[in-house]
Structure formats: C-alpha cells, structure tokens
Amino acid sequence: MTEQPMVRFDxxxxxxxALTVLNGLNLEIARGEKVSVIGPSGSGKTTVLRMLxxxxxINDGVIWVEGEPLxxxxxxxxxxxxxxxxIRRIRAKIGMVFQSFNLFPHxxxxxxxxxxxxxxxxxKRADAEAxxxxxxxxVGLSQKKDHYPSQLSGGQQQRVAIxxxxxxxxxxxxxxEVTSALDPELVGEVLQVIRQIGREHDLxxxxxxxxxxxxxxxxxxxxxxxxxxxxEQGPPGELFGAPKNERTRQFLHAVLEAG
Amino acid sequence: xxxxxxxxLEILPVLARAAVISIEATLLGFAIAxxxxxxxxxxxxxxPWTGWTISVLxxxxxxxxxxxxxxxxxxxxxxxxxxxxxxTAGVMAIGIHYAAYxxxxxxxxxxxxxxxxxxxxxxxxxxxxxxxxxxxxPQAIPxxxxxxxxxxxxxxxxxxxxxxxxxxxxxxxAKIIGSETFRYTEPITLVGLFFLAMSLVSAALIxxxxxxxxxxxxx
Numbered sequence: 001m002t003e004q005p006m007v008r009f010d011x012x013x014x015x016x017x018a019l020t021v022l023n024g025l026n027l028e029i030a031r032g033e034k035v036s037v038i039g040p041s042g043s044g045k046t047t048v049l050r051m052l053x054x055x056x057x058i059n060d061g062v063i064w065v066e067g068e069p070l071x072x073x074x075x076x077x078x079x080x081x082x083x084x085x086x087i088r089r090i091r092a093k094i095g096m097v098f099q100s101f102n103l104f105p106h107x108x109x110x111x112x113x114x115x116x117x118x119x120x121x122x123x124k125r126a127d128a129e130a131x132x133x134x135x136x137x138x139v140g141l142s143q144k145k146d147h148y149p150s151q152l153s154g155g156q157q158q159r160v161a162i163x164x165x166x167x168x169x170x171x172x173x174x175x176x177e178v179t180s181a182l183d184p185e186l187v188g189e190v191l192q193v194i195r196q197i198g199r200e201h202d203l204x205x206x207x208x209x210x211x212x213x214x215x216x217x218x219x220x221x222x223x224x225x226x227x228x229x230x231x232e233q234g235p236p237g238e239l240f241g242a243p244k245n246e247r248t249r250q251f252l253h254a255v256l257e258a259g
Numbered sequence: 260x261x262x263x264x265x266x267x268l269e270i271l272p273v274l275a276r277a278a279v280i281s282i283e284a285t286l287l288g289f290a291i292a293x294x295x296x297x298x299x300x301x302x303x304x305x306x307p308w309t310g311w312t313i314s315v316l317x318x319x320x321x322x323x324x325x326x327x328x329x330x331x332x333x334x335x336x337x338x339x340x341x342x343x344x345x346x347t348a349g350v351m352a353i354g355i356h357y358a359a360y361x362x363x364x365x366x367x368x369x370x371x372x373x374x375x376x377x378x379x380x381x382x383x384x385x386x387x388x389x390x391x392x393x394x395x396x397p398q399a400i401p402x403x404x405x406x407x408x409x410x411x412x413x414x415x416x417x418x419x420x421x422x423x424x425x426x427x428x429x430x431x432x433a434k435i436i437g438s439e440t441f442r443y444t445e446p447i448t449l450v451g452l453f454f455l456a457m458s459l460v461s462a463a464l465i466x467x468x469x470x471x472x473x474x475x476x477x478x
Contacts, residue, residue: 055378055381091381095383098379098382102376104393104398115393116383116385120383
C-alpha cells in the first residue's frame with residue numbers, strides 16, 4: 001500500500017473577482033517532507049499556505065489532508081462543502097507561523113503558548129505549562145516566558161510564535177515568510193530554530209521563503225510559483241543548480257543579484 | 260430671600276434617598292447597555308447574516324427619542340401582555356437605548372483589532388467563543404473605555420426622563436417637593452448640583468480607569 005500524501009491540492013483554484021491567484025494547482029506533499037515555495041510576489045505562493053490553514057476559501061478543487069478532505073466532507077458518496085466542525089477537526093493537524101508573528105499582545109510568552117492547548121485540546125493548565133516550558137526552552141526563551149511580546153525582539157517574538165504553534169502538536173507546519181519582517185541580524189536565530197524542529201520533530205513542513213540559501217539547505221523539494229501555477233519544482237540542488245525553466249532562471253538571477 | 264438654607268437642609272435627606280434611586284437606575288441601565296451592546300456587536304461579527312437586522316434595529320433605537328421608548332415600554336407593552344413596573348420599564352428603556360450606542364462603540368473597538376489576531380486564532384483552532392473571550396474582547400475594551408465612560412455619564416444625565424413615568428428618582432422627587440411647597444429653587448438647584456457633582460466624580464473615575472488600563476497595556 002502506498003502511503004497517503006500528507007497534503008494534496010487537487011486542481012485548486014482561487015480567484016478574487018476577475019483576478020485568478022491560483023489556477024488549477026496540483027501539489028502533493030509526503031509525510032515528513034520539507035517543501036519550500038519560492039516565487040515573485042503575487043505569484044500565489046502565500047495563498048497556498050493560507051488556503052491550507054483555511055484562512056482563505058477556495059473556488060475550485062479539493063484540498064486533502066492525510067487522505068481526508070479539508071475543504072469538503074463526504075456526504076452520501078459526494079463531496080459537499082465542509083461545516084465548521086469538520087474544518088476544525090482537520091485543521092487541528094495544521095499549525096502556522098506568520099510573517100508578522102501575530103502573538104497575542106496582552107498575554108505573556110507562556111500564556112500565548114498555553115491558550116490553545118487549554119481551551120482547544122482541553123489540557124490541564126499544569127500539563128500545558130510544562131509542555132510550553134519545554135517548547136520555550138527549545139526555542140531558547142525559557143528566561144523570557146513571563147515577558148510580553150512588546151518586551152521581546154522580533155526574533156524572540158517569532159520564536160515564541162513557533163513554540164505556540166508547536167504546542168498544538170500539529171503534523172503539518174506552515175511558515176509564511178517568517179523572517180521577512182525581521183532585522184537581518186535576527187534572521188539566523190529563527191532559521192536555527194526551524195532547522196532544529198525539522199530535525200527533532202516528525203513534521204511535514206511547507207514554507208514560503210525569500211531565504212534562498214535556507215531553502216536550498218533545508219528543503220527536500222523546492223517549488224517555484226509563477227502566475228498562480230507551479231512553474232518548476234524539484235530537489236533544491238537541481239532547481240537552484242540547473243533550473244530548466246527560463247522564468248525560474250530569471251527569478252533566481254534577480255534574487256541572487258539582490259543579495 | 261430667594262434661597263432658604265433651612266428649607267434646603269430640610270429636603271436634603273428626601274433628595275438623598277431619591278438620589279439612590281437615580282444611581283440605581285444609572286448602574287442597572289448601564290449594566291444592560293454595556294452587556295447588551297457587547298452581545299449585539301459580537302453577534303454582528305459572529306453571525307454575519309444578522310448584520311443587516313442589527314443595523315436596522317440600532318438605527319431605529321438611535322433615531323427615536325428615549326422618552327418615546329420609555330413611554331412605549333411602560334404604556335404600550337402592557338397592551339401586548341407585558342406589564343412592567345415604572346422603574347423596570349424605565350431602566351430597560353434606558354439600557355436598551357444606550358445598548359444601541361454602546362454596540363457601535365464595541366464595533367469600532369473590534370474593527371481596530373489587527374486581522375492577524377483573528378488569523379492566529381484560526382491557526383490555533385480556537386473556537387469563535389474563545390477567540391472573542393480571550394483574544395478579541397480583552398484587546399478591544401481598553402481603548403474604548405473613554406467612549407463607554409462618556410455614555411455612562413450621558414445615561415446618568417438622562418435618568419430624569421424617568422420622572423415622566425413617575426419613578427421616584429431625583430427629578431420626580433424635586434417636582435413633588437416643589438408642587439407641595441411651591442418652592443422650586445432649592446430642590447431643582449440641589450438636583451442640578453447633585454448631577455454636576457456625580458458627573459465630575461464619574462469622569463474622574465473613568466480617567467483613572469483609563470490610566471490604569473493604559474499602564475497595563477504598555478507594559
């Protein structure tokens with residue numbers, strides 16, 4: 001038996017009025033696979049993550065998670081749009097880290113990390129705190145657990161956000177340009193944490209990134225998006241080393257030129 | 260002599276008892292306004308299809324005089340079998356009237372919450388109830404405390420309208436004293452001074468609360 005892909009986009013389209021952001025996307029991600037998504041802005045790469053997190057609805061197609069439809073549910077042999085209970089059940093497998101951190105500013109780092117485990121998973125406060133303490137320790141912030149987001153640097157906030165997402169024990173982690181809002185000297189500490197969870201956790205990871213070096217070193221596969229479609233994809237060595245598509249070559253050239 | 264000190268002192272205890280009724284009406288009315296306003300604002304976001312209905316309702320309440328609404332609850336509702344005593348009808352009318360205003364204040368507060376807070380809540384799979392209770396409301400309230408406070412003071416100053424349905428609050432009591440003694444100067448002046456004093460005290464309390472919340476938020 002072949003294993004179910006962790007995530008499968010099946011002919012998924014997303015439109016805003018007349019503007020087609022994604023056009024018939026087909027993408028499979030295997031369990032434990034690390035996939036980087038690169039491409040020019042407006043290519044639809046962030047939309048892929050946002051649809052999978054159910055922050056955006058889709059216009060056509062179906063998104064599958066571990067063989068179950070996320071956006072739809074089976075009813076009498078056909079797929080109908082999913083209700084909230086179904087979406088929440090499937091969504092529980094997915095965690096996301098945002099470009100702008102989106103920590104809850106009125107809560108300490110610790111409170112940010114235990115909110116969902118207590119209210120959604122029904123964990124006991126003591127258990128949630130123990131787990132959150134482990135995670136904050138892993139991201140190097142055990143000293144900062146009682147600090148509020150405004151008292152933390154951007155890099156520290158983003159590491160708390162990663163710990164917060166992991167506290168929900170997702171199987172899939174989405175990283176949406178997580179270093180783009182950071183000062184250059186803080187990028188490294190966040191990438192270091194992502195590297196570490198890539199090693200230590202059996203997570204499927206999908207990340208949109210502008211850090212080509214990191215994408216090359218970290219991912220199993222890189223997808224280059226252009227105008228709402230995957231223009232080229234492959235192992236990082238191939239895609240960065242010998243891109244086949246002219247668009248990919250132009251994009252990589254422009255990005256590497258910039259620095 | 261226009262002002263008689265001994266008469267003023269004589270009626271003071273009576274007015275003080277009536278003041279308690281005015282304050283009770285204010286606190287109960289504002290409790291209704293603040294909670295019902297919040298409920299309306301939350302429903303409007305949580306159940307999008309109710310938006311239009313709630314808008315119409317809010318507009319209807321805000322665009323008709325409070326006095327008419329008080330009369331409606333007290334004199335018209337009994338025709339439909341809902342008989343309320345004057346105090347209850349008055350407090351409910353005031354509470355509902357100001358709930359319409361408060362719901363707009365809460366709405367502005369919710370609109371100010373960054374979209375990322377809602378998205379993070381979805382990503383953490385929080386229920387919409389938890390999202391409102393733990394994430395959105397605690398962030399939305401502190402900035403709108405001054406606006407809510409203004410409505411508390413405004414509501415307080417409208418409680419004399421209850422005299423129209425003979426609730427024995429300050430104004431009604433002053434009117435009764437006036438009609439019995441033919442002296443209006445002292446009771447009406449004292450009532451005015453009382454409202455002035457209470458309004459100033461509430462304004463000071465609200466400013467203090469505001470400072471406290473600001474300090475907590477800029478930690």
